[in-house]
Amino acid sequence: MFYPLAAVTVVSALAVITARNPVRSAMALVATLASLAVCFVALGAHLVAALQIIVYAGAVMVLFLFVIMLLNVQEDPHEGGRTGLKVAAAAIGAALAALFGTVLLRGGGSVEGAWPAGFGTTRALARVLFGDYLVAFELTSVLLLVAVVGAVVLARHDSDESDPGEVEEPQ
Amino acid sequence: MITAAHYLALSAILFFIGATGVVTRRNLIVIFMSIEIMLNAANLAFVAAAAILGKMDGQTIVFFVMTVAAAEAAVGLAVMIALFRNVETVKADEVGALRW
Amino acid sequence: MSVWLIGAIKSLVVVVMVLQLSAFLLWIERKGSALIQNRLGANRAHIFGVVPFNLGFLNTLVADPVKLFTKEDFVPAGSDRFLHALAPFMALFPAIITFAAIPFGDSIRVAGRTIDLQAVHLDVGLLYILAMVSMGVYGVVIAGWASNNRWALLGSIRGSAQMISYELAMGLALVCVVLTYGSVDLQAIVRDQGRTLYGVVPAWGVLYQPVAFVLIFIAGMAESKRVPFDIPEAESELISGYFTEYSGGKQAAFMLADFAEVVLVAGLVTTLFFGGWQVPWLTAQGWKFPGAELISLSPWTVTILQVAAFSVKVLFFCWLQILIRWTVPRFRYDQLMNLGWKRMMPIALANVVITAAVILVWGRAA
Numbered sequence: 001m002f003y004p005l006a007a008v009t010v011v012s013a014l015a016v017i018t019a020r021n022p023v024r025s026a027m028a029l030v031a032t033l034a035s036l037a038v039c040f041v042a043l044g045a046h047l048v049a050a051l052q053i054i055v056y057a058g059a060v061m062v063l064f065l066f067v068i069m070l071l072n073v074q075e076d077p078h079e080g081g082r083t084g085l086k087v088a089a090a091a092i093g094a095a096l097a098a099l100f101g102t103v104l105l106r107g108g109g110s111v112e113g114a115w116p117a118g119f120g121t122t123r124a125l126a127r128v129l130f131g132d133y134l135v136a137f138e139l140t141s142v143l144l145l146v147a148v149v150g151a152v153v154l155a156r157h158d159s160d161e162s163d164p165g166e167v168e169e170p171q
Numbered sequence: 172m173i174t175a176a177h178y179l180a181l182s183a184i185l186f187f188i189g190a191t192g193v194v195t196r197r198n199l200i201v202i203f204m205s206i207e208i209m210l211n212a213a214n215l216a217f218v219a220a221a222a223i224l225g226k227m228d229g230q231t232i233v234f235f236v237m238t239v240a241a242a243e244a245a246v247g248l249a250v251m252i253a254l255f256r257n258v259e260t261v262k263a264d265e266v267g268a269l270r271w
Numbered sequence: 272m273s274v275w276l277i278g279a280i281k282s283l284v285v286v287v288m289v290l291q292l293s294a295f296l297l298w299i300e301r302k303g304s305a306l307i308q309n310r311l312g313a314n315r316a317h318i319f320g321v322v323p324f325n326l327g328f329l330n331t332l333v334a335d336p337v338k339l340f341t342k343e344d345f346v347p348a349g350s351d352r353f354l355h356a357l358a359p360f361m362a363l364f365p366a367i368i369t370f371a372a373i374p375f376g377d378s379i380r381v382a383g384r385t386i387d388l389q390a391v392h393l394d395v396g397l398l399y400i401l402a403m404v405s406m407g408v409y410g411v412v413i414a415g416w417a418s419n420n421r422w423a424l425l426g427s428i429r430g431s432a433q434m435i436s437y438e439l440a441m442g443l444a445l446v447c448v449v450l451t452y453g454s455v456d457l458q459a460i461v462r463d464q465g466r467t468l469y470g471v472v473p474a475w476g477v478l479y480q481p482v483a484f485v486l487i488f489i490a491g492m493a494e495s496k497r498v499p500f501d502i503p504e505a506e507s508e509l510i511s512g513y514f515t516e517y518s519g520g521k522q523a524a525f526m527l528a529d530f531a532e533v534v535l536v537a538g539l540v541t542t543l544f545f546g547g548w549q550v551p552w553l554t555a556q557g558w559k560f561p562g563a564e565l566i567s568l569s570p571w572t573v574t575i576l577q578v579a580a581f582s583v584k585v586l587f588f589c590w591l592q593i594l595i596r597w598t599v600p601r602f603r604y605d606q607l608m609n610l611g612w613k614r615m616m617p618i619a620l621a622n623v624v625i626t627a628a629v630i631l632v633w634g635r636a637a
Contacts, residue, residue, distance in 0.1 A: 001173070002173040002177055002178075006177070006181045009181065009185065010181070010184060010185070010188070013185050013188040013189070013208050014188060016188075016192065016201070016204055016205065016208060017188060017189075017191060017192030017195065017196060017201070017205055017208075021351065022198060022200050022201055023351070023354060023413075023416060024351070024353065024354070025200075025201050025204055026204065027354070027357065027409075027413070029204050029207065029208070030409065032185075032208065032211070033211065036211050036214070036215060039178060039181070039215055039218075040215075040218050042178075043175060043178060043218050043219055043221070043222040044222055045218045045221065045222075045230045045233070046393070046394055046395045047230070047395050047398065048214075048218060048230045048233050048234065048237075049395075050395045050398035050399055050401075050402050051234065051237060051398070052214075052237065053402035053403075053405065053406065054398065054401055054402045054405050055237050055238075055241055056207075056211070056237060056240070056241070057402075057405070057406065058402060058405025058406055058408070058438075059241065059405065059435070060207075060240070060241050060244045060245075062408050062409070062412065062431065062435065063244060063245065063248060064200070064203075064204065064244070064248065065409075065412050065413075065416075066412075066428070066431075067200065067248045067251060067252060068200055069412075069416055069424070069428070070252065071200075071251070071252065071255050073198065073200055085194075085195070086195050089191050089194045089195045090191055090195070092191075093187040093188065093190060093191035093194075094187070096187050097183055097184045097186075097187035097188070100180070100183035100184075100186075100187070101180035101181075101183045101184055102180070104176055104179040104180045104182075104183055105176050105177065105179070105180045106176065114225045115222070115225050116225060119225065119227070120227075120230065121394050121395070122394075122395060122398075122455050124227050125227055125230055125231060125234070127227070128227040128228060128230075128231045129231050129234060132228070132231075133231050133235070136235060137235075140235055140238050140239065143238075143239065143242055144238065144241075144242050146242075147241075147242030147243070147245050147246050148245070150246050150249065151245040151246050151248070151249040152249075154246070154249035154250055154252070154253045155248075155249040155252045155253060
């Protein structure tokens with residue numbers, strides 16, 4: 001079960017960084033997020049998996065797609081250059097990934113072995129979230145407010161200079 | 172025998188895929204998406220750690236990371252829209268005015 | 272039989288029932304709208320024009336899908352073929368897969384094994400439904416983009432803006448339901464509605480959360496882009512809005528997704544507010560009418576009655592949505608967005624606050 005899932009995740013992530021068309025990149029990222037949600041379910045984090053789909057795949061990526069369509073980002077015909085850099089980056093990335101991967105693989109710890117009852121349910125997460133991390137929760141809500149206000153201010157048209165103007169009345 | 176450490180290794184692989192994407196691509200939006208891959212790799216590492224230790228703290232951190240990443244995505248995309256209005260491009264090479 | 276096989280059979284049953292009901296609803300919509308509008312509707316489909324095959328009103332049920340699937344699959348020039356094929360999948364897949372969480376019966380005991388009549392027992396069932404509803408936006412967005420047609424794109428941007436706006440009101444109303452029942456598990460919510468208030472009235476959710484019921488019903492119709500919220504599709508004005516450039520099987524997928532969402536909204540409303548598979552005064556042992564003795568029934572009879580009750584309720588709400596579609600004129604786009612943001616969201620927020628206050632003072636429903 002793990003190996004097909006990991007393969008799908010890695011292939012979609014590779015598709016994100018290699019696709020020429022940014023819309024295809026975005027859809028590949030959606031696929032990556034969805035397979036990560038399945039990984040979360042396999043690790044017992046049901047609520048976090050549902051939140052991943054609702055927040056990340058359902059809202060953030062829609063925002064990405066809107067921006068891509070708004071800016072009409074096309075494929076870059078000159079994207080293919082700098083092959084030397086790309087090969088070097090890919091080689092170093094693959095080497096580091098292999099290094100970290102093999103080191104981390106010795107971590108052990110079974111899946112669903114020593115989990116307490118109700119691990120990963122909403123109730124358990126709520127207990128920790130509103131218990132130990134209450135201050136962080138409140139600060140995060142302030143952060144979200146700041147982000148919303150900032151995004152609206154940044155993306156707004158400046159000072160209505162692009163006012164559509166009055167509708168001409170037929171004389 | 173699949174242990175939770177396999178998921179940690181998967182998160183490392185995803186992280187470096189994201190890092191390669193940031194370094195290699197020129198399109199700002201694709202760079203941003205690669206950053207999101209890195210954030211999700213970190214999320215996977217946290218959830219795997221929570222599974223190994225049997226405590227819910229890892230999943231709570233993931234909750235916060237998700238929220239902060241959503242806020243960052245919103246603001247980052249708004250910055251990109253504002254940038255696009257001024258320079259009409261999303262290629263990272265062409266917005267190098269602040270480089271030395 | 273292993274757990275996987277049982278799960279596969281349950282999932283297959285659910286998926287097949289949903290697809291059949293969606294196709295059936297397509298035909299019911301055509302004839303039902305004809306009934307409402309005092310006309311005959313489509314009745315001319317023959318097979319070779321021969322009399323025994325001229326069951327005009329029934330042939331349309333077969334002819335419509337056959338027509339849709341045998342048309343040419345046309346991909347417009349300059350569009351991305353992969354995305355063009357992906358969009359109907361992204362529209363249909365979340366609409367069908369959401370039914371995995373909806374319970375259609377109580378647990379049954381077969382051969383010493385307890386089987387839950389729910390395709391997958393999720394302990395975050397309600398959030399799963401919300402997640403799949405959020406995924407439905409992609410079908411609209413990609414359909415408009417992949418059409419290489421600026422009016423389809425405009426329709427899809429409007430449609431997706433509408434969908435994400437009403438997700439908000441739906442989510443807040445679902446929060447009220449979660450507050451009332453103290454659980455996100457759909458089977459637990461349905462089981463909780465089997466009680467009776469004062470021994471007489473069945474404790475269905477609509478009695479506890481009438482405002483949330485209205486909000487979820489309206490938001491659900493807006494999510495599935497049905498009239499009066501069908502500006503993205505607008506059959507009499509735009510050709511087909513965001514799926515104009517789709518023909519044949521892909522258009523069939525969009526229409527199936529539309530009707531699957533009708534069934535989904537009906538199923539969701541039934542589960543949360545009208546007792547799901549609960550029959551009034553029917554307990555797991557038999558009929559328990561108020562003031563009378565227990566009339567015991569066999570477990571299989573009880574199960575069959577419960578599944579039948581669920582089906583009747585879902586069909587009622589499907590019919591209600593079709594009735595509303597052919598009765599109410601559609602909203603203008605700004606009226607639609609005003610309704611979502613300026614009226615439904617504050618009402619939903621106020622409902623959350625009031626529900627929380629009531630629970631604090633009087634305790635939960637359970």
